[in-house]
Amino acid sequence: MKTITTGKVKTVYDAGEGKAIIEFRDDITAGDGAKKEAKEGKGSINAEISARLLRFLEEKGVKTHLKEFVRPNKFLVTKVEIIPVEVILRNIATGSLVRRFPFEEGSELNPPIVEFGYKNDDYHDPMLNNDIALALGLCTRDDLTVMRRLALKVNDLLKEFFFERGILLVDFKLEFGKTHEGEIILADEISPDTCRFWDSETREVMDKDRFRKDMGSVIEFYSEVRRRVLS
Ligand code: 5GP
Numbered sequence: 441m442k443t444i445t446t447g448k449v450k451t452v453y454d455a456g457e458g459k460a461i462i463e464f465r466d467d468i469t470a471g472d473g474a475k476k477e478a479k480e481g482k483g484s485i486n487a488e489i490s491a492r493l494l495r496f497l498e499e500k501g502v503k504t505h506l507k508e509f510v511r512p513n514k515f516l517v518t519k520v521e522i523i524p525v526e527v528i529l530r531n532i533a534t535g536s537l538v539r540r541f542p543f544e545e546g547s548e549l550n551p552p553i554v555e556f557g558y559k560n561d562d563y564h565d566p567m568l569n570n571d572i573a574l575a576l577g578l579c580t581r582d583d584l585t586v587m588r589r590l591a592l593k594v595n596d597l598l599k600e601f602f603f604e605r606g607i608l609l610v611d612f613k614l615e616f617g618k619t620h621e622g623e624i625i626l627a628d629e630i631s632p633d634t635c636r637f638w639d640s641e642t643r644e645v646m647d648k649d650r651f652r653k654d655m656g657s658v659i660e661f662y663s664e665v666r667r668r669v670l671s
Pocket residue numbers: 526528534535536537565611612613633634635636648
């Protein structure tokens with residue numbers, strides 16, 4: 441199969457007939473790829489978590505690119521044109537939010553914050569406002585409205601899904617794509633690589649921050665997230 445793109449942790453292949461295969465590799469990166477390792481089993485863990493979450497969202501009426509989870513670490517997906525805008529949802533203040541603004545670490549954000557970022561490693565995914573996104577020609581004003589609405593819906597659904605499993609959904613990043621017909625659907629993955637998860641009781645970190653901050657036990661916590669997501 442022809443490779444469409446090789447990303448930092450996933451490879452995308454052309455599967456023909458408007459479809460693609462996404463392979464979740466074992467690589468894990470931080471700091472726009474500056475820090476990189478392979479963790480055995482990570483690809484299949486993230487694929488399984490993402491497949492469960494995307495299926496759950498589909499059941500609740502959110503259209504996604506996932507057609508079939510090909511175990512252990514591949515997705516057959518609808519081929520989309522990825523919109524180069526990362527949509528970030530925040531329920532609890534941490535990470536880059538507290539580095540850039542005077543929010544208290546760990547404080548609740550109610551209503552949640554929706555942030556747009558320019559998906560561009562060379563510029564370190566800078567925050568966008570609507571005018572910059574439009575001036576750069578990244579998408580239309582309507583696309584921004586649709587992505588914001590969908591992201592808030594995903595947040596409502598996932599916050600409850602995780603809360604029932606003893607996990608706080610702290611924040612996460614979504615990517616959307618446009619189908620051949622021009623419809624915006626949820627793409628990419630939803631996993632401990634793209635979300636922050638804290639244990640509801642202990643507030644223990646269960647996501648990629650363990651790798652970013654050298655906290656250790658990365659695979660152990662990703663496996664625990666998988667166990668709870670599949671329960
Ligand atoms: P922050 O802006 O605080 O670094 O990240 C907010 C949330 O979005 C975190 O859950 C983080 O994992 C996710 N996120 C933001 N940008 C990226 C990115 O480029 N790649 C991935 N995998 N996640 C991101």
